[in-house]
């Protein structure tokens with residue numbers, strides 16, 4: 001397997017916080033940043049200092065935590081945004097402007113060339129203050145590639161450390177992303193970053209595919225939270241890097257814990273079937289699956305739950321088979337006759353079809369009845 005050359009910039013504390021209704025306190029941001037650092041994420045985007053005084057305090061506090069990860073923040077092409085970023089003591093500032101014809105026409109009172117000149121002045125200003133720059137194209141995926149090449153070339157010439165491509169409205173497919181990154185990489189003088197949104201459900205796929213095409217800095221959020229349908233998920237991208245990208249330096253065992261922390265502090269519930277961190281990511285009910293897993297778990301688990309701090313679960317329901325039930329009964333020290341097992345299995349299926357979960361209490365009551373009936 002070819003080992004991918006990448007780093008992660010996690011943007012949970014900035015784009016993740018842009019999820020409608022979500023705010024993190026300074027303490028919550030610090031706790032999340034510390035866990036990201038423990039996983040081994042290289043860059044933490046701590047916030048957007050211009051948003052508020054509290055935000056500036058949070059970004060500054062994270063910058064002073066002494067983490068191994070570098071800290072980063074966002075800045076428009078506005079001098080006061082940059083002053084705030086400089087004042088917060090971050091290692092890296094993302095100087096961004098929207099480059100697509102639509103955004104230029106609707107949002108700014110300047111032409112695209114005027115915006116580019118202004119952005120380059122901001123790069124100079126940041127560099128003069130000793131701060132590294134990510135030169136970022138918002139809505140890059142709806143921008144002519146020739147303009148992006150010109151912008152990134154000029155940014156690199158002025159000393160930007162990275163060029164950044166944002167699929168701001170999540171309009172790309174993985175094949176399009178692959179081809180775009182290959183094309184951009186032909187002329188690029190500094191590492192490429194990708195920032196993918198999930199409007200068509202491709203954010204993590206696009207991010208991983210970009211890495212396969214040569215993108216270096218991958219933007220993620222914990223649980224995939226973020227604007228609208230969210231961003232590429234940290235947990236999905238890291239597992240893909242481990243399983244398909246030959247990257248084994250991240251401590252994935254912290255993923256479940258950080259997912260829980262972000263679920264609690266953001267109030268955004270993780271779907272039970274969410275990859276890697278969902279409650280059912282490693283749960284099995286189907287009889288055919290459990291019968292096989294009992295012989296070799298690789299049959300229905302592509303990677304072990306322990307790798308990501310998760311745990312394998314066998315659940316009972318309509319789809320339970322005899323071997324799964326016998327295994328569960330044995331694990332709780334319950335011995336039944338063959339007829340009692342048959343009766344219990346039928347009863348479990350009937351109860352489940354009535355949309356009732358087979359909790360431990362329900363199971364114990366079914367077992368009690370089986371012993372009376374058979």
Ligand SMILES: CC(=O)SCCNC(=O)CCNC(=O)[C@H](O)C(C)(C)COP(=O)(O)OP(=O)(O)OC[C@H]1O[C@@H](n2cnc3c(N)ncnc32)[C@H](O)[C@@H]1OP(=O)(O)O
Pocket residue numbers: 015018048050051052075076077078096097098107108109138168227
């Ligand atoms: C794709 C992204 O995720 S970009 C980041 C999005 N995040 C946010 O918006 C964070 C939350 N935002 C806020 O708290 C506020 O919008 C602030 C503090 C950033 C700005 O607030 P306000 O000064 O009240 O401006 P408001 O939000 O009404 O409008 C945005 C202004 O920024 C300008 N702007 C937007 N992007 C850029 C840019 N990259 N460079 C320069 N100006 C920009 C807009 O043109 C508009 O300017 P105008 O007031 O002259 O029309």
Ligand SMILES: O=C(O)CCC(=O)C(=O)O
Pocket residue numbers: 015074094096136137138139164165166167168195197
């Ligand atoms: O590239 C960046 O730093 C920010 C871009 C962004 O958040 C977006 O376009 O969705």
